[in-house]
Amino acid sequence: xxxxxxxxxxxxxxxxxxxxxxxxxxxxxxxxxxxxxxxxxxxxxxxxxxxxxxxxxxxxxxxxxxxxxxxxxxxxxxxxxxxxxxxxxxxxxxxxxxxxxxxxxxxxxxxxxxxxxxxxxxxxxxxxxxxxxxxxxxxxxxxxxxxxxxxxxxxxxxxxxxxxxxxxxxxxxxxxxxxxxxxxxxxxxxxxxxxxxxxxxxxxxxxxxxxxxxxxxxxxxxxxxxxxxxxxxxxxxxxxxxxxxxxxxxxxxxxxxxxxxxxxxxxxxxxxxxxxxxxxxxxxxxxxxxxxxxxxxxxxxxxxxxxxxxxxxxxxxxxxxxxxxxxxxxxxxxxxxxxxxxxxxxxxxxxxxxxxxxxxxxxxxxxxxx
Amino acid sequence: xxxxxxxxxxxxxxxxxxxxxxxxxxxxxxxxxxxxxxxxxxxxxxxxxxxxxxxxxxxxxxxxxxxxxxxxxxxxxxxxxxxxxxxxxxxxxxxxxxxxxxxxxxxxxxxxxxxxxxxxxxxxxxxxxxxxxxxxxxxxxxxxxxxxxxxxxxxxxxxxxxxxxxxxxxxxxxxxxxxxxxxxxxxxxxxxxxxxxxxxxxxxxxxxxxxxxxxxxxxxxxxxxxxxxxxxxxxxxxxxxxxxxxxxxxxxxxxxxxxxxxxxxxxxxxxxxxxxxxxxxxxxxxxxxxxxxxxxxxxxxxxxxxxxxxxx
Numbered sequence: 001x002x003x004x005x006x007x008x009x010x011x012x013x014x015x016x017x018x019x020x021x022x023x024x025x026x027x028x029x030x031x032x033x034x035x036x037x038x039x040x041x042x043x044x045x046x047x048x049x050x051x052x053x054x055x056x057x058x059x060x061x062x063x064x065x066x067x068x069x070x071x072x073x074x075x076x077x078x079x080x081x082x083x084x085x086x087x088x089x090x091x092x093x094x095x096x097x098x099x100x101x102x103x104x105x106x107x108x109x110x111x112x113x114x115x116x117x118x119x120x121x122x123x124x125x126x127x128x129x130x131x132x133x134x135x136x137x138x139x140x141x142x143x144x145x146x147x148x149x150x151x152x153x154x155x156x157x158x159x160x161x162x163x164x165x166x167x168x169x170x171x172x173x174x175x176x177x178x179x180x181x182x183x184x185x186x187x188x189x190x191x192x193x194x195x196x197x198x199x200x201x202x203x204x205x206x207x208x209x210x211x212x213x214x215x216x217x218x219x220x221x222x223x224x225x226x227x228x229x230x231x232x233x234x235x236x237x238x239x240x241x242x243x244x245x246x247x248x249x250x251x252x253x254x255x256x257x258x259x260x261x262x263x264x265x266x267x268x269x270x271x272x273x274x275x276x277x278x279x280x281x282x283x284x285x286x287x288x289x290x291x292x293x294x295x296x297x298x299x300x301x302x303x304x305x306x307x308x309x310x311x312x313x314x315x316x317x318x319x320x321x322x323x324x325x326x327x328x329x330x331x332x333x334x335x336x337x338x339x340x341x342x343x344x345x346x347x348x349x350x351x352x353x354x355x356x357x358x359x360x361x362x363x364x365x366x367x368x369x370x
Numbered sequence: 371x372x373x374x375x376x377x378x379x380x381x382x383x384x385x386x387x388x389x390x391x392x393x394x395x396x397x398x399x400x401x402x403x404x405x406x407x408x409x410x411x412x413x414x415x416x417x418x419x420x421x422x423x424x425x426x427x428x429x430x431x432x433x434x435x436x437x438x439x440x441x442x443x444x445x446x447x448x449x450x451x452x453x454x455x456x457x458x459x460x461x462x463x464x465x466x467x468x469x470x471x472x473x474x475x476x477x478x479x480x481x482x483x484x485x486x487x488x489x490x491x492x493x494x495x496x497x498x499x500x501x502x503x504x505x506x507x508x509x510x511x512x513x514x515x516x517x518x519x520x521x522x523x524x525x526x527x528x529x530x531x532x533x534x535x536x537x538x539x540x541x542x543x544x545x546x547x548x549x550x551x552x553x554x555x556x557x558x559x560x561x562x563x564x565x566x567x568x569x570x571x572x573x574x575x576x577x578x579x580x581x582x583x584x585x586x587x588x589x590x591x592x593x594x595x596x597x598x599x600x601x602x603x604x605x606x607x608x609x610x611x612x613x614x615x616x617x618x619x620x621x622x623x624x625x626x627x628x629x630x631x632x633x634x635x636x637x638x639x640x641x642x643x644x645x646x647x648x649x650x651x652x653x654x655x656x657x658x659x660x661x662x663x664x665x666x667x668x669x670x671x672x673x674x675x676x677x678x679x680x681x682x
Contacts, residue, residue, distance in 0.1 A: 007474035016463055016471045023462035023499075206458035211515075214422055214454070216447040217475040370424065 009218060013225035021195070021233055031195075031237050035187050036244050039180060042306070043249055046175035051088070051096045054143045057109035058101050059123035066151070067124045070101075089146070097146060119143060172254065172337040180245045181332035182305035184238050185267065189299065189325050191237060192271035193292050195230050197279035201288035210370035219369075223276075231268045238264065255335035259342045263335070266352040267328035273356030274324065276363040283370075299325040327352055375400050375523060375555050376421065381430035383416050383579075390416040391427070392579035400522070403549055403556040405566035405573045407666065409676065413579035414559035415455060418527050421557065422452050434523065448476070451521030453512040455528050461501035465492050465511055468500060469518065476519040483518075490514040490544055506537025513544060524548070524556045530565060538565075545569055563666040575670060582673045587666070594664045600633040600642065602659040604649075613652060620645055623671060632668065635661070 021027050058067055070087075087099045104112065112118045119140040120133040129151050133140035171177065203209045213219065245251040253260060278291045302309060303325035312320060320326055327348040334340035376398040383391040390413045398404050406414045419425045421432055423439040423446060432438065434446050459468050469483045487496055490510040495503060503511065509529060516524060526545075530538040546569065548554050560566055566573050567587055574584040583590055609629060614622035620641075621634040635641050638661070649656065670676070 006477035006479045007470055009474040009477075012471045012474035016460065016467065019467065020460050020462055207454055208457060208459060210424060211454055211457045211459075212475075214424060214447070214452055215472060215475040216444060 010221045010225055013221055014229055017226050017229040018232075020199075021229065027195075031187075031191050031233065032240055035183050035237065035241050039176070039183050039241065039245060040248065042179055043176040043245075046179075051098050053098045053100060054120075054146070055100045055102070055112075055118040056143065056147070057112050057118040057121045058103045059109060059121060060103045060105055061123055061125070064124035065127065066129065067122070089150070099143075099147070120147070122147065171250065171252070174249075176245070176249045177251060177337045178308075178333065179306065180241070180249070180251050181336045182303075182329045184241060184264075185303075185325055185329035185332055186300070186305050187237050187241065188234050188264070188267045188328060189271050189296065191234050192230060192268060193275050193278075193296055195233070196226065196272060196275035197292050198285070198288055199226065200276075200279040201282055201285055204283040204368070204370065205285055207370065213369045227272050227276075230272065231265075234268055235264070251336070253336055254339040255344075256341040259340065259345050260332065260335045262342065263328060263331040263345050263349055263352075266349040266356075267324070267331075269356040270324045270328070270352035271356070273359035273363070277359040280363040280367045283368075299323050302326075303329055305329060322351070324352060324355065373400070374398065375402075375435060376557070377431075377433045378417075378421065379431045379433070381417070381420060381427045381432060383413075383420060383425065383428050385416075389579050391420070393430075394576070394579065394581060395430075396574055396581070396584065398523075398555050398557060400555055401552045402572055403545075403570040404558070405570035406557065406559045406576055407561065407563065407566045407573055407670075408559075408576040409561055412576045414576060415527055416579075417576075418452075418525055418557060418559055419454075422450065422525055423447075448519060449521060450523045450525060451516035451519060452525040453509075453516045453527065453529055455531070457512060459500045459508075459511065459515075462499055464497050464499050465503070466496045468511065469514060472515045473518050478518060486514045486518055489517060489547075491540065504537070506533050506540060509533060509537070509541060510544070513541065517548075520553070522554060524554050526556065526558045528559055528561070530560070530562065538562075542568060563670075567666060573666070575666070575673070577674055583669070590666065590669060591664060594669065596636060597664045598635045598638060598661050599664055599668055600635055600645075600659055600661045602631050602633065603629060603657045604631075605655040605657045606653075609654070613654070620648065623675075632671070634664075634668075 085101045087101065089097045089099070102112075102118075109118070109121045113121060119137060120131060120143045122132075123130050129148075131144050131147070133144055135141065200209075212222065242251075242253075274295060278295060279288060282288055282291070302312070302320050303323050304310075304320070305325070309317065309320045309326065321330065331340075331345040331348040334344050338344075374397045378394060378396050381391055381394050382389070392413070394413075394417060396404075406417065408414050416425060420427050421434070423443055426439070435449065437446055439446060463471070466483060466487065469486055470480070473479065473483050487493055490513055492507065492510055492514065495507055498507075500508065500511065513526070513529060516526070529545075530541050533541070542565070545556065545558075549556070549569070556570070558565070558570060572584070572586055573590060575582045575590075585592075607629065609624070609626075611624040611626055614620065614624050614631065623632045625631070633645060646656065
């Protein structure tokens with residue numbers, strides 16, 4: 001009998017890793033559906049400017065002529081004392097602002113402030129309006145500014161559009177334009193760190209790595225296959241997110257697509273090196289969990305994925321800019337929204353490739369198959 | 371001259387201050403089925419993993435077909451098949467895919483995969499995910515993987531631990547078939563005496579990293595030939611071992627915890643009445659008694675004072 005042709009080792013390894021990923025519904029959800037849901041949620045929350053609601057506690061005091069007269073105007077609208085009384089300041093250009101007033105005593109007002117139900121407390125003393133709020137809270141400041149203007153001008157419920165406001169709703173300046181490249185970068189980091197590191201540690205803890213190296217398997221094939229499959233999955237995840245962002249928010253890539261691909265690959269290599277390094281020894285998934293979080297959590301906060309890192313102290317910014325996630329996110333953003341090409345992303349690509357190689361070599365040096 | 375397939379020469383291995391393997395030597399001939407019998411922690415796994423090339427001895431030498439792991443790992447990998455204690459294969463790969471993956475490491479194709487599926491009786495589970503297999507089926511899959519490359523040497527580390535008796539017999543049947551074909555040598559570790567008796571023609575009893583006894587089943591039990599064991603319980607409770615240690619010419623092992631005793635008999639006709647009489651004089655009454663042939667477990671208790679099974 002003629003024996004069938006032998007299976008190709010590298011091919012079988014890749015097929016196995018691939019099947020392992022796509023057969024796990026959780027992996028599909030967290031890798032593909034979750035980032036899309038997140039972009040959808042955050043995109044809608046920050047792009048469709050709805051009416052801004054500001055809730056105000058009004059202290060019940062005697063002889064509060066101004067406040068009483070103001071409240072009686074709106075009282076008729078909402079007879080129920082449990083609810084807030086609503087005053088809307090219309091502005092067609094920047095969106096309406098609704099003030100919701102609720103009379104309460106000092107203790108209730110303080111509790112409401114602590115709970116974040118209201119962010120400002122007003123009262124009347126000798127015909128003057130007094131404001132109480134946290135001066136470090138920008139939202140409370142804005143409430144104060146707007147209310148103050150109202151009480152000085154009398155009753156301009158409709159603000160005259162005397163100022164010349166030009167709303168920036170151009171492509172590339174919206175929050176969603178800032179967010180999508182960040183989510184792409186975060187996707188690379190999360191999928192690589194969890195997919196590669198956790199997968200490797202789990203295989204070690206199941207003694208599967210030990211069993212595999214007790215065969216003539218080429219160790220390099222194992223590493224090549226697991227990384228290639230991961231990178232391919234990351235690519236699919238990224239393409240789906242970009243297509244979704246294009247359909248839902250009309251986001252387009254303004255710069256060079258080859259440069260985007262280059263920083264994508266460099267990001268993958270950078271994180272793969274890091275993932276390989278942290279998973280090179282431990283066989284305990286709990287420790288793996290901790291190690292991955294130690295790498296991932298600080299970058300989630302510091303790398304400016306959801307909000308610009310320029311709010312951090314100036315002295316920190318040069319360091320934050322060198323974090324791998326920042327390098328990928330900033331590089332992608334510059335291509336997506338600033339129209340950057342290869343030249344602008346050469347440095348981050350070089351740093352990511354160099355870092356990835358260093359960590360990969362260190363990982364290999366300390367690697368334990370069992 | 372019969373050439374030796376595996377030679378283990380004066381091997382030592384320690385972990386921190388535990389001497390796992392403490393100066394062991396033995397050899398395996400082609401076609402021989404050898405059992406390493408010992409309780410948990412006896413050093414069986416460490417020894418087998420050194421033969422498998424997964425661990426290396428601190429001292430001593432292991433030679434496989436005249437080759438060593440240090441110099442010929444590639445060649446040795448190709449002639450051995452092994453199954454580790456509790457390997458868990460990828461949950462979401464099915465039986466055929468798992469075998470195909472391992473077949474690729476040996477450059478084997480789908481024909482061999484199908485042959486092995488038949489050999490380990492997993493035809494009906496061909497397309498089942500590993501996660502959905504029973505303990506016995508997983509163990510047969512592991513055995514199948516170890517047999518893919520038609521190994522000349524098969525190393526199985528506790529292949530039936532944790533399996534129910536039916537599943538255990540299924541594994542034994544596969545190994546029995548392999549033995550009849552006589553192309554493979556086997557080193558099997560176990561703490562099941564029946565397994566060693568049933569499958570292997572040479573048995574090495576180890577404890578604390580040392581060989582206590584070795585030989586064929588007949589050789590091991592030769593010294594005890596004709597000896598019988600009378601297992602008994604008493605109606606009275608709280609019996610201390612001292613009752614039986616005053617040496618009236620009886621050899622009794624008394625288990626205080628379980629309140630069970632084993633009496634060794636060379637001549638039932640004379641010794642048994644004497645023993646019963648002795649009990650009477652002590653004011654003790656037999657509740658139950660069972661006489662059987664001496665087994666490896668009895669031998670092990672004789673050698674160490676402990677059972678092979680920690681839980682028996």
